[in-house]
Amino acid sequence: MSFIPFLFLTDLFPFMRFGMFAETIQSTAQQEKFTVTVLSPDGSNQSLGDRQIGLDDSHLNYLSRIYYYNHQLDFFAFHLQKTGLIKPNEQLAIIHKKLVNHQWKQDTLLTK
Amino acid sequence: MKKQPFIRQSFILAFQSIFLWIVYLLAMHYMAAMTHQVILASPNDKGWTSWVYEFYPRLQTEKWRFSESFFISKAEQILIRITFSVQLVFILHSFRTILLEKLVSVYHRLTDLTIHRKFIPYITVLLYTCLLLVVYNAMLEFEALALFGPFYKPTGMGKLLLPFFPPLLMLWFIYVVLIGSIITVVLLPKKWISASLAAIGFIYYQLILFGFGKYDHGYSTLTYALLIYPFFLWEAERSKESTVPAWSIVLIQWMICLSYFYCGLEKIFISGMQWFTSNNLQQHLLIHEKPLGLALASYPVLCQCLSFGVLILQLSFLFLPFRKSLVCLLLPAGFLFHTAAWILLDAGGLFNPWWGVYLFFLFPLQPQETK
Numbered sequence: 119m120s121f122i123p124f125l126f127l128t129d130l131f132p133f134m135r136f137g138m139f140a141e142t143i144q145s146t147a148q149q150e151k152f153t154v155t156v157l158s159p160d161g162s163n164q165s166l167g168d169r170q171i172g173l174d175d176s177h178l179n180y181l182s183r184i185y186y187y188n189h190q191l192d193f194f195a196f197h198l199q200k201t202g203l204i205k206p207n208e209q210l211a212i213i214h215k216k217l218v219n220h221q222w223k224q225d226t227l228l229t230k
Numbered sequence: 231m232k233k234q235p236f237i238r239q240s241f242i243l244a245f246q247s248i249f250l251w252i253v254y255l256l257a258m259h260y261m262a263a264m265t266h267q268v269i270l271a272s273p274n275d276k277g278w279t280s281w282v283y284e285f286y287p288r289l290q291t292e293k294w295r296f297s298e299s300f301f302i303s304k305a306e307q308i309l310i311r312i313t314f315s316v317q318l319v320f321i322l323h324s325f326r327t328i329l330l331e332k333l334v335s336v337y338h339r340l341t342d343l344t345i346h347r348k349f350i351p352y353i354t355v356l357l358y359t360c361l362l363l364v365v366y367n368a369m370l371e372f373e374a375l376a377l378f379g380p381f382y383k384p385t386g387m388g389k390l391l392l393p394f395f396p397p398l399l400m401l402w403f404i405y406v407v408l409i410g411s412i413i414t415v416v417l418l419p420k421k422w423i424s425a426s427l428a429a430i431g432f433i434y435y436q437l438i439l440f441g442f443g444k445y446d447h448g449y450s451t452l453t454y455a456l457l458i459y460p461f462f463l464w465e466a467e468r469s470k471e472s473t474v475p476a477w478s479i480v481l482i483q484w485m486i487c488l489s490y491f492y493c494g495l496e497k498i499f500i501s502g503m504q505w506f507t508s509n510n511l512q513q514h515l516l517i518h519e520k521p522l523g524l525a526l527a528s529y530p531v532l533c534q535c536l537s538f539g540v541l542i543l544q545l546s547f548l549f550l551p552f553r554k555s556l557v558c559l560l561l562p563a564g565f566l567f568h569t570a571a572w573i574l575l576d577a578g579g580l581f582n583p584w585w586g587v588y589l590f591f592l593f594p595l596q597p598q599e600t601k
Contacts, residue, residue: 136447136450136489136492136493136496138446138447138493138577139497139510139514139575139577140493140496140500140501141500141501141510142500142501142504142505142508142510143508143510143513143514143517144508149513149516149517151517171374171377173371173374173375173377173378176444177375177442177444180442180443180444181378181381181442181443183291184290184291184381184443185381187291187294187295188290188291188294194381197378197380197381198377201377201378203377217516217517220516
């Protein structure tokens, strides 16, 4: 089966096309979650996924993870503002949660 | 059995040894090169050459998340697969005479199978209903993803087939082709043309979906089925007999079984013995925070047993094409597995195409009547 490529969609390097859940969890980097949150001027906040934008949480989690680790969250926020998904007076925050010893620890990163 | 001449046997042995040494040296060179890449990259994070990114696009993000050992183990994964494949080839080669006989007989038995024409409409309707259940909402997904267009980064063949995020008009075109071909494959003659368009449309749907860094194998068996099924329809339309050759249905069955088997094999390749000791399922249940999953996570021994059960289930699918009686055991178990994965881990949905394509096991295949 290594030689039957899953057409067009692969990231070839480790041939991990069928490797979902196959990796044992050994580092906290594998036990993390990202939530894209919109902070309103009145102090309330709402997950972007809850705004029914048509994109599921797992997609948002992946996108925010990519831009979090590549230090491009401001670009991410700028673009979301441009599309109108978040209003100019709202601020985007990324909540980064890590599971350490069965306890969630979180830090919040505010974009400009 | 006729004895092979001594010189010929020696020649084969020498060739095998030289081949193994070449593979061994290439493997050593590969590991040295990859280890060098990893070590070079670590201190300043700029050492990765572009070819590594080409084959491993996720590195862009993963390099910030993991240590050197993680990447060295990833490089080893390539080696494990090559070693496995080479050894398998040598084992098969050693038993080639017996295996060839067996293979030829199995091949004839499988290609000799036919299916009655009366079942074709049922298979077609069920298969394309599965596809419709997956893609009926595609345009909404496309419109949402269009908002994230600048973040579109295709990988692999996506670079060739869809190098940019399509404009809205093209998204509509893909959607109309997809839905239109599903309808026409059921209603119109010349079904194989609509079926081929549906397969192409579905591949483009996935290219768009997976162009944002999130790849999964949720649609793989359905894709295999959709790519092969037009051949079956083509053959059915050409023939006027009451039965139709079922080699393509058998091929789809094999693809489904091999996909499961490969999922199991991946667990052994990637995690090895750790799969049996690390209680992976418990960790995943805690991360996904589903109420039932969290409840189950408090029983580590049960979680470990379930992990083991999943591995056995996935590997067992390899035997399904040979033992049809396993259908009654493996298919319900597979259905339960996917439904549990949805409830406990939020993986997939209420309808999962992995069990949707079980339909290919439901219709009787019979050997061709001798004339």
